[in-house]
Amino acid sequence: MKFTIQKDLLLESIQHVMKAISSRVIIPILTGIKIEAINEGIKLTGSDSDISIESFIPTEENGIIHVENIQPGSIVVQSKYFPDIIRKLPLKTVEINTTDEFKVNIISGGSEFHLNGQDPNEYPQLPTLYSENSFTLTNTVLKELIKQTVYAVSTVETRPILTGVNMTLKDQGLNFVATDSHRLASRHLPINLVDNQLNFNSVVIPGKSLVELNKIIDENDETTSISVTENQILFQTKNLYFLSRLLDGNYPETSRLIPDQSKTTILTKTKELLNAIDRASLLARENKNNVVKLETKSDNRVEISGHTPEVGQVIEEVNSESVEGEDLKISFSAKYMLDALKIIESDNVKIEFTGAMRPFIIKPENDEDILQLILPVRTF
Amino acid sequence: MKFTIQKDLLLESIQHVMKAISSRVIIPILTGIKIEAINEGIKLTGSDSDISIESFIPTEENGIIHVENIQPGSIVVQSKYFPDIIRKLPLKTVEINTTDEFKVNIISGGSEFHLNGQDPNEYPQLPTLYSENSFTLTNTVLKELIKQTVYAVSTVETRPILTGVNMTLKDQGLNFVATDSHRLASRHLPINLVDNQLNFNSVVIPGKSLVELNKIIDENDETTSISVTENQILFQTKNLYFLSRLLDGNYPETSRLIPDQSKTTILTKTKELLNAIDRASLLARENKNNVVKLETKSDNRVEISGHTPEVGQVIEEVNSESVEGEDLKISFSAKYMLDALKIIESDNVKIEFTGAMRPFIIKPENDEDILQLILPVRTF
Numbered sequence: 001m002k003f004t005i006q007k008d009l010l011l012e013s014i015q016h017v018m019k020a021i022s023s024r025v026i027i028p029i030l031t032g033i034k035i036e037a038i039n040e041g042i043k044l045t046g047s048d049s050d051i052s053i054e055s056f057i058p059t060e061e062n063g064i065i066h067v068e069n070i071q072p073g074s075i076v077v078q079s080k081y082f083p084d085i086i087r088k089l090p091l092k093t094v095e096i097n098t099t100d101e102f103k104v105n106i107i108s109g110g111s112e113f114h115l116n117g118q119d120p121n122e123y124p125q126l127p128t129l130y131s132e133n134s135f136t137l138t139n140t141v142l143k144e145l146i147k148q149t150v151y152a153v154s155t156v157e158t159r160p161i162l163t164g165v166n167m168t169l170k171d172q173g174l175n176f177v178a179t180d181s182h183r184l185a186s187r188h189l190p191i192n193l194v195d196n197q198l199n200f201n202s203v204v205i206p207g208k209s210l211v212e213l214n215k216i217i218d219e220n221d222e223t224t225s226i227s228v229t230e231n232q233i234l235f236q237t238k239n240l241y242f243l244s245r246l247l248d249g250n251y252p253e254t255s256r257l258i259p260d261q262s263k264t265t266i267l268t269k270t271k272e273l274l275n276a277i278d279r280a281s282l283l284a285r286e287n288k289n290n291v292v293k294l295e296t297k298s299d300n301r302v303e304i305s306g307h308t309p310e311v312g313q314v315i316e317e318v319n320s321e322s323v324e325g326e327d328l329k330i331s332f333s334a335k336y337m338l339d340a341l342k343i344i345e346s347d348n349v350k351i352e353f354t355g356a357m358r359p360f361i362i363k364p365e366n367d368e369d370i371l372q373l374i375l376p377v378r379t380f
Numbered sequence: 381m382k383f384t385i386q387k388d389l390l391l392e393s394i395q396h397v398m399k400a401i402s403s404r405v406i407i408p409i410l411t412g413i414k415i416e417a418i419n420e421g422i423k424l425t426g427s428d429s430d431i432s433i434e435s436f437i438p439t440e441e442n443g444i445i446h447v448e449n450i451q452p453g454s455i456v457v458q459s460k461y462f463p464d465i466i467r468k469l470p471l472k473t474v475e476i477n478t479t480d481e482f483k484v485n486i487i488s489g490g491s492e493f494h495l496n497g498q499d500p501n502e503y504p505q506l507p508t509l510y511s512e513n514s515f516t517l518t519n520t521v522l523k524e525l526i527k528q529t530v531y532a533v534s535t536v537e538t539r540p541i542l543t544g545v546n547m548t549l550k551d552q553g554l555n556f557v558a559t560d561s562h563r564l565a566s567r568h569l570p571i572n573l574v575d576n577q578l579n580f581n582s583v584v585i586p587g588k589s590l591v592e593l594n595k596i597i598d599e600n601d602e603t604t605s606i607s608v609t610e611n612q613i614l615f616q617t618k619n620l621y622f623l624s625r626l627l628d629g630n631y632p633e634t635s636r637l638i639p640d641q642s643k644t645t646i647l648t649k650t651k652e653l654l655n656a657i658d659r660a661s662l663l664a665r666e667n668k669n670n671v672v673k674l675e676t677k678s679d680n681r682v683e684i685s686g687h688t689p690e691v692g693q694v695i696e697e698v699n700s701e702s703v704e705g706e707d708l709k710i711s712f713s714a715k716y717m718l719d720a721l722k723i724i725e726s727d728n729v730k731i732e733f734t735g736a737m738r739p740f741i742i743k744p745e746n747d748e749d750i751l752q753l754i755l756p757v758r759t760f
Contacts, residue, residue, distance in 0.1 A: 081662060081691060088659050103692075110699070111659055115692035279468050279491055282461060311461060312483075312495035319490070 001073025002097035003037045005057065006066050007089055007108070010042070013055035014083050016240065017046030019212040020053040021079045027124065032076040034123045035096070042067055045126065046079070051209050052126045053216070054241040069095075074120035077104055085113055129234045129243060133198055134227035135174075135191065139217050139237065142224050145176050146214045148187045148370055151339050153207035154180035164204035166251040177254055178207070183336045184254060184373040185343075200228050204251050209233075209244035216240065257359060258373060262352035264328040266302060267365065268320035270349040273302075274341040276316035280306040281334030283314050291377050292334045296323050306334070321348060330356045331379040337362075340372040381453025382477035383417045385437065386446050387469055387488070390422070393435035394463050396620065397426030399592040400433040401459050407504065412456040414503045415476070422447055425506065426459070431589050432506045433596070434621040449475075454500035457484055465493055509614045509623060513578055514607035515554075515571065519597050519617065522604050525556050526594045528567045528750060531719050533587035534560035544584035546631040557634050558587070563716045564634060564739075564753040565723075580608050584631050589613075589624035596620065637739060638753060642732035644708040646682060647745065648700035650729040653682075654721040656696035660686035661714030663694050671757050672714045676703050686714070701728060710736045711759040717742075720752040 017033055025031060025048050034045040041058040059067045075098045086094065089108035097105050098117065106113040146165075154162035159181070166177045173190040213235055217224065224237040228246075235242040280292045284306040295303045300323045304316040330353060341349060346364035353360040362372040397413055405411060405428050414425040421438040439447045455478045466474065469488035477485050478497065486493040526545075534542035539561070546557045553570040593615055597604065604617040608626075615622040660672045664686040675683045680703045684696040710733060721729060726744035733740040742752040 078691065084662055085659070088655070088662065090655060110697035111656070112695045112697075113659075113663075113692060114694070115663075116690065275468070275470060276491070279465070279470075279493075282464055282468065283493070283495075310496065311458065312493060314494070315492045317490035317492075 001035070001037045001075055002069060002071035002095070003042060004068045004093055004095045005042060007086060007092055007094050009057050009066055010094065011083070011086050013042075013044045013057055014086060016055040016216050017044045017053045018079060018083060019216055020046040020048055020051040022048040023080075025049065029076060029118055029122050030124070031079055032118055032123070033079045033082055034074065034076050034120055036074040036120070037067075037070050038072050039070055042070075045123070047124070047126060049124075050206065050245050051212060052241075052243045053212075054126070056239040056241075058239065071097075073098060075102060075104055076118040076120050076123050077115060078117075081115065085115075126243065127232065129227060129229055129232050131227040131229050131234070133200060133229065134225055135193065135198060136223045136225050137189075139220050139222050139224055141189070142226075142235075143214055143217055143219055145187050145189060146210045148343050149176045149178040149185045150207050150210045150214075151343070152178040152180060152183055152185035152372075156180075161204055161247055161249040161251055163208075164206050164247040164251075165210060166202060166204050166254075168202045169198055169200065177251075179252075179254055179373075182333070182375050183340070184257065185340070186254075186371045186373075188369040190369075198228075202251060203228055203233065204247040204249070205233055206244060206247055209242075213242055213244075216242065258371065259352070259354045259358060259361065262325065262354050262361070264296065264323070264325040264353040266296070266320055266324075266351045266353075267322045267348055268302065268318060268351075270341055270344050270347060270364075273304075273318055273349060274338060276304045276318050277334050277337050277341070280304045280314050280316050281338070282306070283308045283311050284334060290334045291331050291379065292337070293329065293331045293379070295329045296327050325353075326355075328353055328356065330360070331377045332360075332374055333377060336374045340374060343372075344370070381415070381417045381455055382449060382451035382475070383422060384448045384473055384475045385422060387466060387472050387474050389437050389446055390474065391463070391466050393422075393424045393437055394466060396435040396596050397424045397433045398459060398463060399596055400426040400428055400431040402428040403460075405429065409456060409498055409502050410504070411459055412498055412503070413459045413462055414454065414456050414500055416454040416500070417447075417450050417452050419450055419452060422450075425503070427504070427506065429504075430586065430625050431592060432621075432623045433592075434506070436619040436621075438619065451477075453478060455482060455484055456498040456500050456503050457495060458497075461495065465495075506623065507612065509607060509609055509612050511607040511609050511614070513580060513609065514605055515573065515578060516603045516605050517569075519600050519602050519604055521569070522606075522615075523594055523597055523599055525567045525569060526590045528723050529556045529558040529565045530587050530590045530594070531723070532558040532560060532563055532565035532752075536560075541584055541627055541629040541631055543588075544586045544627040544631075545590060546582060546584050546634075548582045549578055549580065557631075559632075559634055559753075562713070562755050563720070564637065565720070566634070566751045566753075568749040570749075578608075582631060583608055583613065584627040584629070585613055586624060586627055589622075593622055593624075596622065638751065639732070639734045639738060639741065642705065642734050642741070644676065644703070644705040644733040646676070646700055646704075646731045646733075647702045647728055648682065648698055648731075650721055650724050650727060650744075653684075653698055653729060654718060656684045656698050657714050657717050657721070660684045660694050660696050661718070662686070663688045663691050664714060670714045671711050671759065672717070673709065673711045673759070675709045676707050705733075706735075708733055708736065710740070711757045712740075712754055713757060716754045720754060723752075724750070 036043045091109045094108040102117040104115045104117040177186045227234040302318045307313045340362045348365040416423040471489040474488040482497040484495045484497040557566045607614045672686045682698045687693045720742045728745040
């Protein structure tokens with residue numbers, strides 16, 4: 001194998017596939033990066049068995065030459081050293097070649113690295129996914145819906161199914177739901193589907209896969225094609241192939257958790273409420289649950305307060321747009337509330353309560369596709 | 381105590397005094413920040429007994445009002461919460477007042493904090509330092525000489541005296557030396573002194589104090605006044621008072637370590653050598669000592685190499701300006717060499733060797749005031 005490549009492009013591809021590489025894998029060769037040179041370009045692969053990422057650098061793109069002097073072949077290099085080496089090379093191009101004993105030479109200006117590589121034939125064959133079961137989203141929408149749901153997945157392994165985001169076909173669109181059983185995030189995405197284009201009901205995508213995918217995909221108008229099989233999901237975008245296993249098991253039915261009526265409704269400036277809760281939580285950091293209290297007052301005022309006996313007390317007064325319905329005192333996790341408010345982009349947020357002991361709903365003003373739910377904390 | 385103050389100025393002062401505050405102090409009240417209001421302004425104090433910092437915010441400066449509605453008094457607040465609270469307040473000004481029971485109220489817009497404070501009379505009286513034994517440096521020079529020496533202090537406590545920078549009066553100027561016994565950094569500072577203006581011979585300033593001082597002092601043409609007594613040193617600049625204890629004990633005589641002749645001299649581009657050694661050390665990270673090898677070659681070439689059997693080998697060729705004297709093969713710590721090269725600002729660096737087993741000298745081209753020494757590693 002031999003080729004000369006633009007350093008920056010190679011580095012970008014390395015950073016993409018590194019997102020799938022873990023030092024804690026059972027199969028040692030998976031700590032490496034597989035490099036394959038074909039006449040059409042260079043393909044890098046990283047995998048931890050759960051997530052596999054392939055990044056392709058075409059020989060030529062829009063008339064610009066990215067790779068030269070290709071002699072096809074492949075090798076596996078140690079991922080612990082390769083990224084730093086490439087980043088620190090002195091020139092803008094780098095020559096990479098291999099010898100018969102799986103040695104890799106990396107040459108750039110007066111700098112020469114001779115590394116021990118591994119036999120590419122020992123690298124596991126990645127499952128190839130064939131599915132007609134696919135649809136397309138713009139990258140902007142894909143990143144949006146990851147951000148709007150993945151923060152609410154469970155981070156503990158007691159119920160593994162809750163560490164994923166549930167995607168279902170529903171109401172002429174796709175529904176994404178995440179919950180850790182204390183709070184829930186859901187996003188409905190209306191989508192134009194031809195009859196029977198998609199024939200899955202419900203799959204659960206690991207939260208970790210979505211977090212890594214979100215880091216790689218650029219926010220732009222290009223599209224990502226998403227294909228689903230029984231146990232895998234493939235995200236395919238220009239020069240990038242991101243394959244993740246799906247989680248096994250049945251995702252709990254969450255729709256009955258969502259109250260269909262409310263007793264108290266607050267409409268208020270999102271940013272102002274977020275900052276007030278952030279400050280109110282400062283003194284509550286010592287508490288494991290980081291609990292703050294919300295209380296409705298006269299004249300559309302809402303009071304947020306936090307208290308830790310040893311440290312002191314904080315009282316925040318928020319002048320809301322409107323406070324309708326019954327008076328309310330309720331306590332909840334400041335962290336959950338901040339997480340929910342952070343993903344709301346509209347100026348105003350609407351919060352619907354059905355009493356101090358019932359879950360309450362947080363949603364943007366004038367947008368029924370995003371809905372978040374938080375369970376209160378009993379303190380009264 | 382009561383006053384209303386510009387939030388940003390208060391925050392800056394807090395960040396200054398926080399540099400002296402440690403959560404591991406023996407005297408609990410020293411985990412707090414002392415706030416004193418007098419008619420002339422607000423003084424904050426932080427201390428861990430070794431370092432004490434006072435920051436003063438004048439009521440008025442250049443016709444601009446910084447503090448208003450002052451009722452003199454003082455209080456000690458918990459440093460764990462105070463900085464975050466001030467930073468997150470909603471308005472540009474904040475009112476701070478105290479009650480009889482050492483409670484502190486912090487009010488800004490709709491935000492009200494009521495914190496438990498502590499009795500300011502329990503805060504230790506800081507030693508006041510009176511010394512005629514003082515001189516003045518511009519902040520730029522002060523920061524420069526901290527940077528040029530403090531990196532070489534010892535970080536282990538086996539010989540506590542080596543954790544400091546030795547300052548001596550010598551050769552019509554001040555001499556600053558730091559060594560951890562494997563390498564040495566020294567800076568000579570010619571200074572115009574009136575006869576007998578300074579009457580100390582040698583003091584040792586804790587490296588940690590200089591690191592913190594360097595963070596606080598802005599790089600500008602203002603001056604810092606430095607006063608020395610037998611066991612303390614005071615750095616005083618506009619509105620800032622930085623007091624550090626000195627280290628006890630005799631600093632070792634280091635001048636005899638510095639070779640007065642050389643057998644091989646290399647003159648080369650600083651940045652190019654630095655990058656080559658940085659790359660050569662990539663594969664040596666596994667070794668505790670991070671050792672690289674330097675070898676002189678024909679035609680003013682210098683070869684830097686690094687080798688770790690399991691990983692591979694790197695060879696860097698550096699085309700130097702000149703290589704004079706005997707041929708040389710020498711091994712040394714890449715980290716020490718990188719530290720030394722990083723503080724050299726001239727385009728070219730001069731390295732003077734007296735054989736593979738002897739310490740070698742690194743200095744900027746055409747500057748005799750900066751000198752660095754590294755002990756080689758025996759590998760041959």
